[in-house]
Amino acid sequence: MLIEQAPYELTVAKKAPLLLAQLNSLTAHHREFCSEYESVVTAQWPNYAVANQLAAVPYLAVSLFKHLSLKSIPDSEVFKTLYSSGTTGNPSKIALDRETAGLQSKTLVKIMQHWLGKERRPMLIIDKPSILDARNSFSARAAGIKGLSFMGRNHCYALNEDMSVNIDAVQQFCSEFAAKPVLVFGFTFMVWQYFVEQLKQSKQRISLPNAILLHSGGWKKLEDRAVDNATFKQAVLEHTDIPKVHNFYGLVEQVGSIFVECEQGHLHCSSYSDVLVRDAETWHPLPLGKEGILQLMSVLPKSYPGHSLLTEDRAVILGEDDCLCGRKGKYFNIKGRLPKVDMRGCSDTFTPTVRERS
Ligand SMILES: [Zn+2]
Structure with a gap:
């Protein structure tokens, strides 16, 4: 389990298979216990069975939590609800049970x-x-x-x-x-x-x-x-x-798996999280150094389907395992928010429009 590892010591060769297995198991868990999540995955990834790489893990637009009550636990197990600070509109509502709150x-x-x-x-x-x-x-x-x-x-x-x-x-x-x-x-x-x-x-x-x-x-x-x-x-x-x-x-939708800036000025993924950057037009994952929309993965969210989220922030991934500070994992910079227009595009639909995914 990644949660037992030290935060910044895993190289990609060790981390990637563990992370993929845990994210796949979370996807399966949320498909079983959250019917809204299951509908999104079925609609957006009709042929989805299991992800063979990080980029193939289904993702939700983070704004979805503002519109839907997405949880994979019965109401009786809600231990605590977190709300986002959103400057406009509805706040996100995140339902935690004791287990997820404890993990966070x-x-x-x-x-x-x-x-x-x-x-x-x-x-x-x-x-x-x-x-x-x-x-x-x-x-x-x-x-x-x-x-x-x-x-x-x-x-x-x-x-x-x-x-x-x-x-x-x-x-x-x-x-x-x-x-x-x-x-x-x-x-x-x-x-x-x-x-x-x-x-x-x-x-x-x-x-x-x-x-x-x-x-x-x-x-x-x-x-x-x-x-x-x-x-x-x-x-x-x-x-x-x-x-x-x-x-x-970090996002309220993924409390616990935060990204801390190192001495080089880079935000670092920990062993419990990862990031991808996607093209805003095609939703294809982008290579290192290219600016796009930031997707966050976390192994913590079990009580709600928040393990893979497309944010409303632009970012650039700068490298992996080779930051001069010595910490392993991907490191990146945030480049700002998406313009309002794009945000509306994300939040009015379940996920970004149905286009090619990879
Ligand atoms: Zn660093």
């Missing part, structure tokens, strides 16, 4: 421990304390903070309720923990807009030279402000002394 947490811990070490670190959260109140509990921000907070201890919230920096609390945290390995976590836009920018404007700085900053949540709003990854890292270093900054990418 276990995997997230395995991946995070690779980057953070096994010991819980003092944790500075770039958000306001009320983010975890009941009324926010369905937001992706709350879910992300909750998900990562168990990697930390001595949690400190960096922002006040009005989103200003709680500089006293932050300085207190720094004076107590700056000499130790610290975890700082926040959503990309929050870190930029409400932390780094505010420190800059008020000519304040903090010093956490042993910290690692993890951030997630998309670059769209920052790109609108012409802030790229290098600018982001530089500004973080300048105002906080945090030397290690890692973005990570």
Whole structure:
């Protein structure tokens, strides 16, 4: 089982057969237990029996989870429902049973421990304390903070309720923990807009030279402000002394199998996930270096048919097993969202239009 492997040590020769077998078994499982999924597979892949390669695994448009309640468990076994943050329209609804929820947490811990070490670190959260109140509990921000907070201890919230920096609390945290390995976590836009920018404007700085900053949540709003990854890292270093900054990418539809950015600036697949990039016209898989629509595979989703999903993000796969950071697996960059027009094309139908698939 891939879940028992270390996150970044499998080369493609070892990983590919294990991954294909697990994805095939998930496809069979969901066809049996989710009638909507079975209908999609039958309609879109009429001759499908079993996938002989990764690219032949059936996939759903991720937007489908916004329109349908797709699950492979009876209602009585729903342990928890996750909702996406979608800026417009319906949120995705993801039904988890105890088994899938457990797998997700276990995997997230395995991946995070690779980057953070096994010991819980003092944790500075770039958000306001009320983010975890009941009324926010369905937001992706709350879910992300909750998900990562168990990697930390001595949690400190960096922002006040009005989103200003709680500089006293932050300085207190720094004076107590700056000499130790610290975890700082926040959503990309929050870190930029409400932390780094505010420190800059008020000519304040903090010093956490042993910290690692993890951030997630998309670059769209920052790109609108012409802030790229290098600018982001530089500004973080300048105002906080945090030397290690890692973005990570993941979908609420595949919680747990996240993609973390390495020291080379590349997002890495773990042993529990993989990616393909498809041409937006033909849906054919594209070779390394070509930009297309990102497809995500994960071995975790058992309670809902989310093991192979076509996202609404554009990406380029840069290589496999040979990143200079030494980690194995595919690595890639996100190039932005699909234009609205294409997104509608994906979400109005079960999967992208019936065309040739491979
Ligand atoms: Zn790397």
